Structures are given as structure tokens and as C-alpha cells.
Amino acid sequence: MAVEQHLTPPPGETTRIHDIGYRGYDGPRLGRAYARRSLYSQSLRGAYGLGRSVKSKVLPMLLFAVMCVPAAIMVAVAVATKAHELPVAYTRYAIMLQAVISLYVASQAPQAVSRDLRFKTVPLYFSRPIETADYVRAKFAALASAVFILTAAPLLVMYLGALLSKLGFAHQTKEFAEGLVSVALLSLLFAGIGLVIAAVTPRRGFGIAAVIAVLVITYGAVSTLQAIAEVRGHSGAIPWIGLFSPVTLIDGVQSAFLGATARNPGGVAPSTGEGIVYVLVALALIAGSYGLLVRRYKKVGL
Amino acid sequence: MIATESLSKRFPRVTALDRLSVDIGPGVTGLVGANGAGKSTLIKILLGLSPATEGNARVLGMDIATEGAAIREQVGYMPEHDCLPPDVSATEFVVHMARMSGLPPTAARERTADTLRHVGLYEERYRPIGGYSTGMKQRVKLAQALVHDPKLVFLDEPTNGLDPVGRDEMLGLIRRVHTDFGISVLVTSHLLGELERTCDHVVVIDGGKLLRSSSTTDFTQTTTTLAIEVTDSDTHPDGTAAVRDALRGRGVETHHEGAGLPGAGHILLLTAAGEETYDLVRDVVADLGLGLVRMEQRRHHISEVFTTDTAEGSGHRGDEQRKEAVGHGG
Numbered sequence: 253m254a255v256e257q258h259l260t261p262p263p264g265e266t267t268r269i270h271d272i273g274y275r276g277y278d279g280p281r282l283g284r285a286y287a288r289r290s291l292y293s294q295s296l297r298g299a300y301g302l303g304r305s306v307k308s309k310v311l312p313m314l315l316f317a318v319m320c321v322p323a324a325i326m327v328a329v330a331v332a333t334k335a336h337e338l339p340v341a342y343t344r345y346a347i348m349l350q351a352v353i354s355l356y357v358a359s360q361a362p363q364a365v366s367r368d369l370r371f372k373t374v375p376l377y378f379s380r381p382i383e384t385a386d387y388v389r390a391k392f393a394a395l396a397s398a399v400f401i402l403t404a405a406p407l408l409v410m411y412l413g414a415l416l417s418k419l420g421f422a423h424q425t426k427e428f429a430e431g432l433v434s435v436a437l438l439s440l441l442f443a444g445i446g447l448v449i450a451a452v453t454p455r456r457g458f459g460i461a462a463v464i465a466v467l468v469i470t471y472g473a474v475s476t477l478q479a480i481a482e483v484r485g486h487s488g489a490i491p492w493i494g495l496f497s498p499v500t501l502i503d504g505v506q507s508a509f510l511g512a513t514a515r516n517p518g519g520v521a522p523s524t525g526e527g528i529v530y531v532l533v534a535l536a537l538i539a540g541s542y543g544l545l546v547r548r549y550k551k552v553g554l
Numbered sequence: 555m556i557a558t559e560s561l562s563k564r565f566p567r568v569t570a571l572d573r574l575s576v577d578i579g580p581g582v583t584g585l586v587g588a589n590g591a592g593k594s595t596l597i598k599i600l601l602g603l604s605p606a607t608e609g610n611a612r613v614l615g616m617d618i619a620t621e622g623a624a625i626r627e628q629v630g631y632m633p634e635h636d637c638l639p640p641d642v643s644a645t646e647f648v649v650h651m652a653r654m655s656g657l658p659p660t661a662a663r664e665r666t667a668d669t670l671r672h673v674g675l676y677e678e679r680y681r682p683i684g685g686y687s688t689g690m691k692q693r694v695k696l697a698q699a700l701v702h703d704p705k706l707v708f709l710d711e712p713t714n715g716l717d718p719v720g721r722d723e724m725l726g727l728i729r730r731v732h733t734d735f736g737i738s739v740l741v742t743s744h745l746l747g748e749l750e751r752t753c754d755h756v757v758v759i760d761g762g763k764l765l766r767s768s769s770t771t772d773f774t775q776t777t778t779t780l781a782i783e784v785t786d787s788d789t790h791p792d793g794t795a796a797v798r799d800a801l802r803g804r805g806v807e808t809h810h811e812g813a814g815l816p817g818a819g820h821i822l823l824l825t826a827a828g829e830e831t832y833d834l835v836r837d838v839v840a841d842l843g844l845g846l847v848r849m850e851q852r853r854h855h856i857s858e859v860f861t862t863d864t865a866e867g868s869g870h871r872g873d874e875q876r877k878e879a880v881g882h883g884g
Contacts, residue, residue, distance in 0.1 A: 375631075
């Protein structure tokens with residue numbers, strides 16, 4: 253098939269580009285699983301601006317630093333004052349910095365999916381071996397991993413600091429592990445919600461605003477309602493209200509099962525029964541986001 | 555390469571393809587039809603992305619209903635619309651697309667460099683795509699369809715939005731995809747004339763039905779139409795009329811086609827029998843002392859073919875008209 257035209261260089265010319273004609277490709281074609289992995293790593297790198305313009309690196313890197321610096325300061329304080337406990341529990345850290353995490357998801361979820369919709373790159377993916385579900389899984393996994401890196405890195409800083417100041421290995425390891433489980437759940441939940449909202453609109457600005465609205469405003473609204481319930485003496489209602497925002501949902505799960513102190517007004521931890529509802533709602537939201545994304549891309553198709 | 559058998563696609567209110575049966579062999583095949591004739595729908599179905607309502611088709615010997623993924627591994631697709639992100643370079647983008655087709659990282663980079671060179675992108679391939687001209691973007695779109703060395707590419711309206719020079723370059727490139735790269739091509743267009751020069755075979759569809767499928771050698775036996783425009787001079791205040799009369803004196807009749815179009819009064823259309831017609835026109839215009847503003851082969855828009863059809867009514871007459879119009883393209 254390939255037409256080769258070897259040109260012999262005239263004497264005296266040693267460096268010269270040869271038109272060797274078209275060469276076919278007979279090497280391996282690695283198929284769907286490989287394409288999915290490639291999309292995953294490209295999207296994960298993209299979530300931190302790697303392989304993209306300098307401008308798009310600024311925000312994710314800045315937010316990453318904002319997440320890690322307080323942890324480093326806490327470790328420094330704990331070491332300097334020879335405290336017996338870290339000033340902030342592992343499970344509390346992400347809730348404390350939820351605004352930063354929400355901002356990260358709001359900025360990177362549209363980056364992950366709206367771009368492909370806006371520039372109509374999606375058909376190029378689906379005219380290749382990968383299927384709709386492969387695309388969705390790769391994007392979902394990439395953003396969830398990116399959020400996990402963002403939320404787990406400060407915990408790791410705290411854990412290493414705690415070990416350095418000899419705060420009790422077994423105790424710290426257990427709490428660190430609980431913290432990791434909590435942020436893993438948070439990553440999946442936030443990534444799912446962020447992607448579903450972002451995949452609806454090809455406009456990046458709308459995506460960012462909508463994700464912030466859902467993550468931050470619901471948290472504000474739920475906290476306000478909980479505060480009212482506390483003042484009116486309906487503290488039994490507090491855990492049920494908490495089901496309606498992603499942040500309080502994670503808070504409920506970890507205060508029921510992962511040894512965290514509830515951060516809601518009144519500090520009411522859900523009972524085990526309520527805790528199971530929390531876990532089920534969180535898992536249903538994650539699965540639902542995945543389902544909605546697959547449906548959305550089935551329609552976008554080509 | 556492609557074989558469809560009473561392939562139909564019905565949407566709730568529209569029938570996009572109506573029992574289409576066509577065989578397409580290796581080489582460059584043009585798929586011609588007016589907008590909405592079902593060209594893009596056919597490509598989607600052949601890529602295994604949209605199920606056919608009834609009928610079946612095989613691409614490269616594989617069934618579209620069950621072996622879609624295997625087909626897509628061996629097939630390239632260049633969409634009609636813009637599909638390039640502006641903030642990455644052509645190299646980065648095409649490497650990524652090569653990996654999406656299953657090429658290992660090193661091979662993806664090598665193939666990208668090769669393919670971009672073959673489509674005519676050199677130093678600019680390291681710059682973000684946002685700054686490219688339409689012609690360069692079309693080349694990147696073509697490169698991503700070829701980067702995995704498919705056996706067959708679907709090119710949906712590749713000349714859309716290009717100026718005449720860009721159009722010719724793109725058509726030449728498409729021709730090379732088959733002759734030099736050994737890749738078969740299915741290319742769609744609503745311009746019959748430009749496909750006639752590029753393709754070995756032309757399939758005309760309208761309203762989802764097959765109108766005609768034949769090799770281009772059938773078309774080229776008919777003659778082409780020349781459009782001529784001349785200046786006026788003091789001796790010949792109406793240069794167009796003078797040339798018309800002079801040509802009639804030499805036994806060449808001009809057509810009255812295109813009357814009513816802007817500037818149509820200044821354009822003469824005549825049937826070129828061969829090289830000698832061009833010489834004759836040159837001599838006639840020179841003898842009259844007029845300037846030849848333009849002399850070009852006339853391109854026929856496919857919609858003209860169909861409007862003439864409906865206007866003429868009778869099927870037999872329509873068929874002749876169509877054949878003539880096909881011949882005029884150029």
C-alpha cells in the first residue's frame with residue numbers, strides 16, 4: 253500500500269528531509285480498555301491543568317495549595333507545642349474546607365465535560381472503539397480521583413506530621429483511614445454531582461455557577477434550617493434536614509460510622525438507622541449521577 | 555467495502571433513509587445529495603452509532619449491528635462541523651485521538667507527525683488550533699481521521715467553507731488518500747461537480763432513496779459547460795452580445811441558462827467540445843479586441859438538478875436533465 257520514494261541526496265548535502273511517502277501502520281491496536289485508560293489519565297492531568305495552558309494551571313494548583321497549607325500549619329503547631337492530639341480531626345478537615353473543594357469541583361467539572369460538548373469533540377470519541385459508558389466512566393473516575401487527591405493530600409500531611417511528633421501510631425492510623433474513606437465518598441459524590449450539572453450545558457460559565465449553587469447554596473440553606481430546628485427545639489429533625497446537601501450528607505455518614513463529630517448546629521449525630529439512610533442516599537446519588545451521565549451522552553452521541 | 559441492503563432509518567416524523575441498497579467498492583466514492591438527503595444519517599449508521607430501523611449493512615465485511623466497535627477501529631471519520639478544541643496544538647490533539655483509536659503512546663506520536671506532514675501542516679502544528687485558518691482546521695480534522703491508518707474513511711463535506719483554492723487542495727488531498735495512502739474514501743458533498751473530478755464512483759441519494767450509482771467514467775463522456783465574461787469596448791459597447799454573435803458565426807451556440815441571476819446578462823454559457831473550444835473563445839475575444847474577464851468550467855449545484863427534475867415533471871426527461879447536469883460539473 254505504501255508508496256515509497258527514496259530520494260538520493262545530491263553530493264555535498266548531508267542533512268535533508270526525505271519524502272519517504274506514506275507508511276502504513278501494522279502495529280498493535282490496543283482497543284477499548286486502553287483508550288479508556290488514556291482518556292482517564294488525560295482528564296486527570298487536565299484537572300490540574302497539566303498538558304494545558306499555563307493559565308489553566310493557576311486555579312487548580314492554587315486551590316491545592318490552599319487545601320494543604322492549613323494542614324501544614326497545624327502539624328507545625330502540634331509539633332511545636334508538643335500537643336497530644338492534632339488540633340483538627342482528619343474527618344473534620346474536609347468539612348472545614350468544603351468551600352475550597354466546592355470551588356475546585358465547580359471549576360474543573362465543566363473543564364472535564366463542557367469543553368468536549370462546546371467544541372463538539374464528542375463525535376470524534378464515539379467514532380472510535382470506545383462506547384458511551386467508557387467515556388463517562390473515564391471522565392467520572394478522573395474527576396473523582398482529582399478531588400480525592402485534593403482532599404487526601406492534606407490528610408496525608410497531617411498523618412505524617414502526627415507520626416513525626418509521635419502521637420500514637422495505631423490511633424492515628426485508624427483515624428487517618430477513616431478520614432480517607434470519608435473523603436473518598438466525598439470525592440465520588442462531588443464529582444458525580446459536578447459532572448451531571450456540567451454535562452447539561454456546553455457553556456462553561458453556566459456550569460461553574462450551577463455547580464457552586466448546588467454545592468454551596470444547599471449547604472447554606474440546610475445549615476440555616478438546622479439552626480432554626482435547633483432553636484425551636486426540634487433537634488430530632490436535624491439529621492433528616494442534613495440529607496439535602498452534599499456536604500451535610502458526608503458529615504452525617506462520617507459522624508454515624510467514621511467516628512467524626514457532627515458539624516451541624518447542635519452537633520446532633522445521626523443514629524445508626526439514620527446513618528444507614530445517609531449512606532444509601534449518598535450511594536444512590538453517585539449511582540444516579542453515573543446513570544444520568546450515560547443517558548445524557550447516549551443522546552449527544554454523534 | 556460497504557454493502558447496504560434495504561437500509562431504512564425512520565424518525566418519528568421524518569424518513570431519513572428509505573430502503574437504500576447500494577454496494578460501494580474500494581477507491582474514492584462520492585456520496586451526493588442535497589441537504590437533508592440522508593448522507594450524514596447513512597454515515598452514522600455505517601459507523602454503528604445509530605441503529606437502522608430496518609435492513610442491514612456490512613462495512614469491511616463486518617455487520618454494523620453487532621461489530622460496531624471492530625468497524626470503528628478500522629474506519630476514520632471526519633465530521634462536517636467544527637470539532638477541534640481551540641486551546642491545544644494540532645500535535646497534542648491528534649496524538650490524543652490516535653490513542654483513543656488504540657495506538658500505543660510512541661506509535662501515536664510517530665503517526666501524528668507523519669499524518670500532519672502528509673496533510674500539509676508543518677511548523678504551525680505546535681501552535682494552538684484556535685489561531686488556524688479554516689483550511690488548516692480542515693487538515694487537522696482530516697489528520698485525526700487518518701492517524702490510525704484506517705482501511706476506510708468517511709469524510710463528511712470536507713470542502714465546506716473553503717475558498718476555491720482550498721477546495722482544490724482538499725480534493726487533491728482526498729485523491730491522494732486513496733492513491734498514495736491506499737485508504738478507501740467515502741466523501742459526501744452537495745456539489746456534484748467537485749466530486750466528479752475526485753471520485754471513481756458517485757452515488758446520488760435524495761430523500762433517503764438511491765437515485766443513481768455509477769462510475770465517474772460514465773459522466774466524463776459528456777461535455778462540460780464553460781462560463782465566459784468579457785469587457786466592453788468603444789467599438790463594441792455590448793461586448794457580450796458581440797462575442798455571442800461572433801461565436802454563432804463560427805458555429806458555436808451559447809445557452810441561455812442562468813438568466814435572471816445577478817450579472818447573468820454578462821455571462822455566456824457554452825458547451826465545450828474539447829481543447830479547441832477554449833482556443834476558439836480566446837481567438838474570438840482577441841479578434842474583437844475585448845478583454846476576457848473570466849473563462850471557467852461551470853459548477854452545478856446538486857439542488858439545480860432536483861429543481862429541474864420537479865419542474866420538468868416526467869421521469870424520463872428528468873433523467874436526461876440530471877445526466878446533463880452531472881456532465882456540466884467541473
